[in-house]
Amino acid sequence: VESTQDRARRTGWRGVLLETPVPVPAVTLTDMRGQPFHLASETAGSLTLLFFGYTNCPDICPVHLSNLAAVLPRFPWDVRSRIRVVFVTVDPERDTPERMRTWLERFGPGFTGLLAAPETVDRLQQQMGLPPAVVQERRSGGAYDVGHAAAVLAITPDGLVRVSYPFGTRQADWLHDLPRLLRTFSD
Amino acid sequence: MLWWCAAQTAAWDWSWRAYPGVWLFLLACIGAYALIGRGRARRTGQRVRVGYAIVAFLLMWSALDWPLGTLGGGYLASLHAVQFLFLAMIAPPLLLLALPRVPESGSPPAIARLLLFGAVVFATHLPAISDALMRSQPGAFLVDILWIGGGLLYWAPVVQPEGQGSMSPILRMGYLFALMVLMTGPGALITFADVPLFAVYELAPRVNGFPALSDQRLAGVLMKVGGAVIIWTAISILFYRWHREENRLLQAEIRDMAARSVSTADHL
Numbered sequence: 001v002e003s004t005q006d007r008a009r010r011t012g013w014r015g016v017l018l019e020t021p022v023p024v025p026a027v028t029l030t031d032m033r034g035q036p037f038h039l040a041s042e043t044a045g046s047l048t049l050l051f052f053g054y055t056n057c058p059d060i061c062p063v064h065l066s067n068l069a070a071v072l073p074r075f076p077w078d079v080r081s082r083i084r085v086v087f088v089t090v091d092p093e094r095d096t097p098e099r100m101r102t103w104l105e106r107f108g109p110g111f112t113g114l115l116a117a118p119e120t121v122d123r124l125q126q127q128m129g130l131p132p133a134v135v136q137e138r139r140s141g142g143a144y145d146v147g148h149a150a151a152v153l154a155i156t157p158d159g160l161v162r163v164s165y166p167f168g169t170r171q172a173d174w175l176h177d178l179p180r181l182l183r184t185f186s187d
Numbered sequence: 188m189l190w191w192c193a194a195q196t197a198a199w200d201w202s203w204r205a206y207p208g209v210w211l212f213l214l215a216c217i218g219a220y221a222l223i224g225r226g227r228a229r230r231t232g233q234r235v236r237v238g239y240a241i242v243a244f245l246l247m248w249s250a251l252d253w254p255l256g257t258l259g260g261g262y263l264a265s266l267h268a269v270q271f272l273f274l275a276m277i278a279p280p281l282l283l284l285a286l287p288r289v290p291e292s293g294s295p296p297a298i299a300r301l302l303l304f305g306a307v308v309f310a311t312h313l314p315a316i317s318d319a320l321m322r323s324q325p326g327a328f329l330v331d332i333l334w335i336g337g338g339l340l341y342w343a344p345v346v347q348p349e350g351q352g353s354m355s356p357i358l359r360m361g362y363l364f365a366l367m368v369l370m371t372g373p374g375a376l377i378t379f380a381d382v383p384l385f386a387v388y389e390l391a392p393r394v395n396g397f398p399a400l401s402d403q404r405l406a407g408v409l410m411k412v413g414g415a416v417i418i419w420t421a422i423s424i425l426f427y428r429w430h431r432e433e434n435r436l437l438q439a440e441i442r443d444m445a446a447r448s449v450s451t452a453d454h455l
Contacts (some may be wrong), residue, residue: 039193046197058197058198058392059196059392061196061390062392062393062396063390063392063393066393066396066398066399067399068387072399074381106396126358167390168390170382170383170386170389170390171382171383171389171399171400175382
């Protein structure tokens with residue numbers, strides 16, 4: 001596996017550039033207020049960091065989101081205001097809009113939570129080159145984990161999914177890449 | 188089965204975890220101590236020494252075993268700093284005080300000890316080295332052994348009984364102060380970095396939502412302030428003993444001079 005440093009030396013980016021950028025699929029999900037959220041039009045013009053996860057996730061989701069929450073306030077307003085974090089749940093059974101709102105607010109303001117039927121979420125992940133989430137075996141008491149893709153996808157302002165940030169992406173990597181993504185791929 | 192506390196990917200919870208390697212290591216240390224102290228049980232001060240040994244072993248146990256060992260080994264940099272203070276800065280001098288005092292001969296000079304311990308502190312706090320070591324159990328074991336071993340090497344001249352070949356109290360105080368200066372580097376680097384430096388702690392599942400950068404800054408402050416408190420305490424003890432000894436010698440000299448002047452007056 002190529003290290004972040006080696007990748008940065010080779011490509012100039014800390015994240016993994018997709019060989020073929022993927023246009024944002026025309027799909028409509030539901031936001032935490034119950035309003036429709038048309039992914040392509042809502043993300044156009046901004047740098048969107050899209051992540052599939054669930055609020056009961058014990059490790060990957062909170063680490064990714066807390067690292068993003070730590071770096072975003074450090075950008076100047078003209079950069080910060082053009083970056084959007086969108087979290088799509090892969091566990092609609094437990095992730096109600098209210099629960100998602102409460103959970104996302106723990107990381108900071110401005111994170112958007114989205115819900116959709118499992119088939120829609122699976123298809124969306126597939127279109128973006130990610131494997132679908134898999135519900136693990138239920139433990140005693142009914143609790144369960146969900147195996148899901150650990151990468152955050154960067155949708156650039158020109159409406160293309162261009163870069164994938166695997167688990168292990170660090171705050172220094174976000175600080176390095178995000179302003180450059182905005183500068184390089186703005187309309 | 189885990190045998191030593193190292194970085195983990197599982198989320199932290201308060202369920203107990205067993206580390207048999209830690210228990211075996213501590214038993215070996217206690218066995219070695221009993222062997223060295225054998226046959227000296229009735230010597231003066233033995234109870235105090237056993238007391239030092241008990242406190243030292245308890246500190247080592249708490250630093251290496253669950254929960255502090257687990258949290259410091261893979262979740263929170265701040266608790267890793269507490270482990271460092273316990274294993275390298277408090278337990279070693281107590282262990283040395285607990286051992287029978289024997290004059291050292293042919294041991295490395297103080298400056299070499301200071302530089303070696305400084306190198307251990309610096310190397311084990313360099314992000315690339317720390318991350319590489321803390322990800323595996325043998326690596327984490329090596330870090331703990333280096334801290335304990337480096338601490339024993341460093342603290343020996345400080346607690347060594349005064350006598351031939353030992354450092355003067357002033358030099359001991361300077362030696363302690365030099366460590367504080369050496370520790371300023373890693374402490375400042377950790378405290379004032381504007382991004383988390385250690386991947387192990389940045390990418391670990393968060394404990395109670397404590398942000399990685401705040402945790403790292405707390406680690407730097409603990410290392411600097413905790414280290415300074417320990418070093419200044421040691422300097423204060425040395426200064427007090429030195430002052431008391433100087434005072435005793437001065438009083439003896441005055442008594443001697445007074446006795447001599449009385450004897451001269453009698454003679455006249």
